[in-house]
Amino acid sequence: MRARFAAALSALYATEVPAYGTLVEVAGEVNAAVLAADPQAAQELGSIERVTAERHGAIRVGTARELAQVGQVFAALGMRPVGFYDLREAGQPVPVVSTAFRPVDDAELAANPFRVFTSVLATDDRRFFDADLQARLEARLAERELFSPALLDLAARAEADGGLAPDDADAFVVAATAAFALSPEPVDAAWYAELERVSGVAADIGGVGSTHVNHLTPRVLDIDALYARMTERGVAMIDAIQGPPGGGAPVLLRQTSFRALSEPRAMRDPDGSVRAGALRVRFGEVEARGCAVTPAGRARYDAWMAAEGSAADRDALWRRLFPDEADAQAAAGLTQVRWVPVADRPRDGATPPADLARLLADGWVRAEPVVYEDFLPASAAGIFASNLDGTGERRADAGGSSRDAGWLADALGREVLDPADLYAAASTTSAAEAARALGLPPL
């Protein structure tokens, strides 16, 4: 059902945002070229079938109640909330906190890794909304219904029963996809503009009566090549690829995007008349995924993010922090890998050393990358920012509201998983199995 939903959403989005179709086409060309050059290397971070179908979406909702409903819809698809992102603290602050709904089991990820970056408006954050605006905003949000009771009911049944009968599954996919389509309802122009003065994201969420998919992102195996090809095709990309520089074995996530054209939207003016208008809220994004990192690797990434200097300086710094070779990254304890015993290692009379880096160096084990399945706060903030016309007004002297992973879990009524724990578990389990297979004590 998850794969069908992802495909249905992709088909919908292609009709709504034609440039997305171009992006998927170019990503397909690049992936085919990378695969042809070296089929094995191309599939180290996932089969070509997985990568070809792979998408992430982004949606934005207004209230804790709406967030809980989203959680129910995605639970039906085997997608769990993973991670907490506070975009209010970003370089260009946005009044939301976020999580990502995604599958977590290896087999589920291999079958279809569809993930959705989901943000909820912090309506009580005084840096963005004064008491009067908060009250009017919350009243409007309380009136709307993003998901029909029938859809939520099907979703609850799917979660409880671990699936749905074929007819119900069809109905679920149709209704869930429709819930994320752009609505033809006229937009209240004055209300939208008032929110837009605070933040374009606030207007996109609270200025309309429904939600919609904000972008849908295909995965590409060579993002530098894709960037060049899109530019050749005349699509103006943002001026950089976000995330670590290319060159070495890929880690974490690299993303780039372009702004979609404005879309026609009916506007209702204060006198009640409806006119044809346009809004530019959606855009295109593409990403390349690399290996997950250990806490030590993450600390190096964070240090690199905080570092200043020219592009060349930062490139050189990255090369000092992360070796180019995947095995060297793993041996240095920077990346999360699965340790897999080498079955056909030549018998040379040696006994295996009780140390993962030496086992790797001496050919006893291979290090298979664990794919990074999550997002990066700085890149997410950059994606939000590249999507906005202005930064909006902020009241520096006003206090924020406390919204943390605990708030998110309470709002969802679900446990929010920590991505670092998931990656560590994958690696630790494999190390234990490898040790057992080699007759070694736990490593």
Ligand code: OOG
């Ligand atoms: C979500 C932005 C974050 C990403 O890929 O980092 C994101 C949004 O614009 O709603 O999608």
Ligand code: NI
């Ligand atoms: Ni995105």
